[in-house]
Amino acid sequence: QLQHPSAEVREYACASISRLLQQQHIIPAFLQRDVVRCLGPMMLDHSLAVRETAAGALRNLSACGGFEVCDDMVTKDIMTPLVALLKECSSGLDANQFSPKKCREMNKNYVEDIANEAVNLLWNVCECNSTAVSIFNKEGCLEAVLHYMKKFSTNVDLAISVANCLQAVTEDNPDLLSSFNASAQQVLETVMLCPESTMKHILLRTLIAGTIWNIKETIPPGSLGSTVNAILKIFSESLAIDAGETIIRMNEAEKNRLKLAAEAETEENMSDVTDNCAVSEDDGMEEIPKGKGRREHDVSDLVPSDKWELKEVTALLMAQQTALEIIVNMCCSEDPSDDEWEELSSSDESDLFMENSYDEGSGLLMSPLCLSAEVRSAFLNNLIPKKILEKTAFPNSVALDICMHNPSWKPLIKKLNTVQCRALTCLHSILLVSDVDCLGGASALQSLAQHLSQLVFSKTELPEDTEFLEAITSALRALLQTMASKNISQCMTPEQLLALCEAGIHSSNASVRVNVVGILGISGSVLAKVQDTAETLKMIGKFLLEVAMKESSLVVAGEALDALFDVFADGKEAEKAAIQMKLLPALKEFQPVFKMRMRKEGKEQYSTDQLCVLDNVKMNLRRFIAYQETLSKNST
Numbered sequence: 001q002l003q004h005p006s007a008e009v010r011e012y013a014c015a016s017i018s019r020l021l022q023q024q025h026i027i028p029a030f031l032q033r034d035v036v037r038c039l040g041p042m043m044l045d046h047s048l049a050v051r052e053t054a055a056g057a058l059r060n061l062s063a064c065g066g067f068e069v070c071d072d073m074v075t076k077d078i079m080t081p082l083v084a085l086l087k088e089c090s091s092g093l094d095a096n097q098f099s100p101k102k103c104r105e106m107n108k109n110y111v112e113d114i115a116n117e118a119v120n121l122l123w124n125v126c127e128c129n130s131t132a133v134s135i136f137n138k139e140g141c142l143e144a145v146l147h148y149m150k151k152f153s154t155n156v157d158l159a160i161s162v163a164n165c166l167q168a169v170t171e172d173n174p175d176l177l178s179s180f181n182a183s184a185q186q187v188l189e190t191v192m193l194c195p196e197s198t199m200k201h202i203l204l205r206t207l208i209a210g211t212i213w214n215i216k217e218t219i220p221p222g223s224l225g226s227t228v229n230a231i232l233k234i235f236s237e238s239l240a241i242d243a244g245e246t247i248i249r250m251n252e253a254e255k256n257r258l259k260l261a262a263e264a265e266t267e268e269n270m271s272d273v274t275d276n277c278a279v280s281e282d283d284g285m286e287e288i289p290k291g292k293g294r295r296e297h298d299v300s301d302l303v304p305s306d307k308w309e310l311k312e313v314t315a316l317l318m319a320q321q322t323a324l325e326i327i328v329n330m331c332c333s334e335d336p337s338d339d340e341w342e343e344l345s346s347s348d349e350s351d352l353f354m355e356n357s358y359d360e361g362s363g364l365l366m367s368p369l370c371l372s373a374e375v376r377s378a379f380l381n382n383l384i385p386k387k388i389l390e391k392t393a394f395p396n397s398v399a400l401d402i403c404m405h406n407p408s409w410k411p412l413i414k415k416l417n418t419v420q421c422r423a424l425t426c427l428h429s430i431l432l433v434s435d436v437d438c439l440g441g442a443s444a445l446q447s448l449a450q451h452l453s454q455l456v457f458s459k460t461e462l463p464e465d466t467e468f469l470e471a472i473t474s475a476l477r478a479l480l481q482t483m484a485s486k487n488i489s490q491c492m493t494p495e496q497l498l499a500l501c502e503a504g505i506h507s508s509n510a511s512v513r514v515n516v517v518g519i520l521g522i523s524g525s526v527l528a529k530v531q532d533t534a535e536t537l538k539m540i541g542k543f544l545l546e547v548a549m550k551e552s553s554l555v556v557a558g559e560a561l562d563a564l565f566d567v568f569a570d571g572k573e574a575e576k577a578a579i580q581m582k583l584l585p586a587l588k589e590f591q592p593v594f595k596m597r598m599r600k601e602g603k604e605q606y607s608t609d610q611l612c613v614l615d616n617v618k619m620n621l622r623r624f625i626a627y628q629e630t631l632s633k634n635s636t
Contacts, residue, residue: 002038007047014042014053021060027069035061036076043085043118048110055085055117062124070128079135082121089115090144093151109155115148116158123165136169142179146187156200159191160315163207167322170214180218188212192230199246199312202238203319209234210326235323238316239387243416244396246316250309251402251409257309310409317415320391324422327388331429388430389448391423392475394455417468424471431478442488445479449491452476457496462503469507473500473515480522490526494536497523498543505547513556517547521563528571537577540567545583549590554601555610557594558617565624575631584628591621 001013017035020026039061042054058078062070089111122141125132136142145162152159170176191208194201209231212219219227395416403409403416431439439445455472456463463469483490497520504516524540527533544567547560568574568583578584598618602611 002042007045007050010042010045011047011049011053014039014050014057018053018057018060021057022064024064027061027065030061031065031069031072034076036073036078040076040078040081043081044088048114051085052110052114052117055114055121058082059117059121059124062121062128067128070125070132074125074129074132078121078125079132079139082118082125083135083139083141085114085118086122086141086144089118090147093147112148112151112155112158116155116161119145119148119158119161119165123161123168126165127168133169133173134175137173137175137179140179142169142176142184146184149187149191152191152194152204156196156198156204160200160204160207163191163204163211166211167207167214170211173214174217177215177218180215185218192234199241199316199319202234202241203315203322205234206238206319206322210322213326213330231326235327236387238319238323239391241316241320242396243313243317243320243419244399247313247396247399247402247409247412250313251406254307254309307408310412313409313412314415317412317419320419321415321422324388324391324419324426327426328422328429331426331433388423388426389451391419392427392451392455393420394458395420417465421467421471424468424475428471428475428478431475431482434482436482436486436488439482442483442486445483445488446491449476449479449483452479453492453496456500462499464503466507466509466512469504469512470509470515473504473512473519477515477518477522480519484522484526490523492523494523494527494540498539501543510553510556513547513551513553514559517544517556517560517563520544521559521566524563524567525569528567528569528574531573534573534576534580537567537574538581541577541581541583545581545586545590549593554597554606554614557597558614561594561617561621565620568624568628578628578631584625584632587621587625587628591625594618594621 001009001016004010004013017030017039021030021035036058039054039058043051043058045051045054058073062073065073092111093115122132122136122145126136145165149159149162149166188208188211192205192212194205212227213231216224216227395413400413400416403412436442436445439448452472452475456476463472480490501516501520504512507513520540520543524537524544527536527540541564544560544564548557548564551557551560564583564587568578595618598611598614602614606614
């Protein structure tokens with residue numbers, strides 16, 4: 001059917017394949033039949049409708065197939081027809097020859113719709129494959145996609161697709177930086193400054209802000225401060241919006257719209273019954289089924305085109321997720337020059353996260369996140385931004401109920417949870433690069449610890465979601481480490497910590513297991529300085545020892561040993577607990593087992609960095625045993 005002389009048949013074949021490619025289990029069968037080389041040339045078909053559905057089918061293949069499929073698509077030379085299509089659409093974007101009168105009357109711009117499918121396909125393969133990125137650089141694709149971006153005022157969906165693609169191709173891509181000349185940067189700046197307040201425009205500005213962050217090396221030092229502040233202003237705008245309230249409001253708007261549409265349809269049907277007029281002659285136009293546009297076969301968009309309220313909420317959640325992820329990257333950025341720091345610190349927009357520098361409700365000082373160690377300090381010294389903290393809370397229960405009982409809105413639950421996890425990861429990054437005084441002192445950190453413990457223990461059962469567990473345990477570990485370093489009392493009881501660790505140690509995610517034993521090590525070392533804690537230390541010690549001996553991952557086992565060393569490093573209570581639990585003979589018996597595991601599993605399963613850490617653990621284990629032997633001799 002793809003080779004059929006009729007364009008309608010070819011279009012139908014592409015659309016049918018497009019639908020099937022959304023089912024992952026069917027993809028291997030299509031790959032065996034060389035679907036990439038079959039559909040690739042169809043993107044340059046004489047029929048615009050065929051081009052669109054072919055590009056949409058390949059987009060679905062790249063989105064649903066994952067990294068390996070995208071690699072295979074690049075190997076099968078998908079980039080040759082794709083680049084040709086992108087350039088052809090760019091050159092014809094403003095020309096009338098690609099928009100026949102019939103298409104214009106149907107409110108369809110074929111070139112822009114084809115470009116949207118092509119850019120999404122480009123985004124997917126470039127995100128997964130470095131060869132695709134190299135081809136993007138060499139073939140001058142940037143000029144084409146920036147031309148599409150200029151349509152942002154009339155086609156925000158196309159602009160969002162381009163922005164997603166740009167953010168992907170500009171990440172760690174120094175070869176592309178020289179292509180961002182003044183005119184290219186002007187296009188991005190124009191989009192960043194657009195005043196529209198829809199959620200889609202907020203997402204667009206957030207993505208462009210991320211792209212500008214990726215190409216910050218191209219910005220003159222004298223303009224860098226104001227640029228970073230402009231980026232933060234966009235993130236602040238995004239994070240300030242309450243996603244739960246937006247869901248409630250948009251769901252109500254959808255109900256009202258559907259109610260009005262139903263009433264209008266009822267009136268129209270009654271009019272058809274009473275009106276006995278003859279039907280006019282066929283005007284040669286193809287009939288459009290009621291409630292459907294020409295894009296009947298375009299099934300690559302995950303959200304139906306008529307559900308604009310749902311699309312708005314989805315755009316907001318993607319904007320917030322993107323903003324939080326970029327802030328994490330900003331926390332880890334390299335230091336700029338002193339001139340850049342001075343220029344930024346003197347900017348007029350230095351209080352972007354809050355109009356007032358002090359928030360009475362939370363007791364936290366706020367300031368913008370910045371570029372260097374110094375600039376980062378300017379953000380961190382004024383404590384954790386309130387808007388990031390708000391996103392760490394569980395989603396609005398009313399909004400969750402709406403999503404749970406509405407099939408098309410149900411996917412938003414995962415997006416809401418993802419935003420929460422990204423906020424916790426963001427919090428973790430901020431804690432890692434800050435000090436106690438910068439964070440507002442002991443009381444602010446204790447309040448934060450209370451907040452995080454409530455997230456863990458507020459429900460009847462401990463959380464099991466792996467992504468949430470990794471995010472919350474990472475943030476909690478960083479916070480407890482900061483508090484312990486300054487002898488700030490912790491608000492979580494040993495029983496709560498052990499309960500969390502019991503749940504976390506059974507997680508399939510090794511990072512969660514590493515975090516929970518680290519948390520126990522920190523808390524245990526604090527308890528070792530307190531009187532009458534030997535029994536609790538013994539419980540912690542037994543837990544960590546069991547993990548070290550039974551854990552399948554050497555990395556987690558090594559972390560458990562490190563935690564043991566911290567807990568039993570010093571103090572009378574620790575000495576008492578170590579003797580009661582017979583820690584020394586247990587470790588002496590385990591030492592050769594650990595060495596043997598490192599020899600057998602080390603080089604095969606672990607990276608050089610991990611092996612270096614494990615070597616340190618092995619050396620520390622020998623030293624710790626010697627230390628415990630000395631204590632044992634002295635006590636006798």
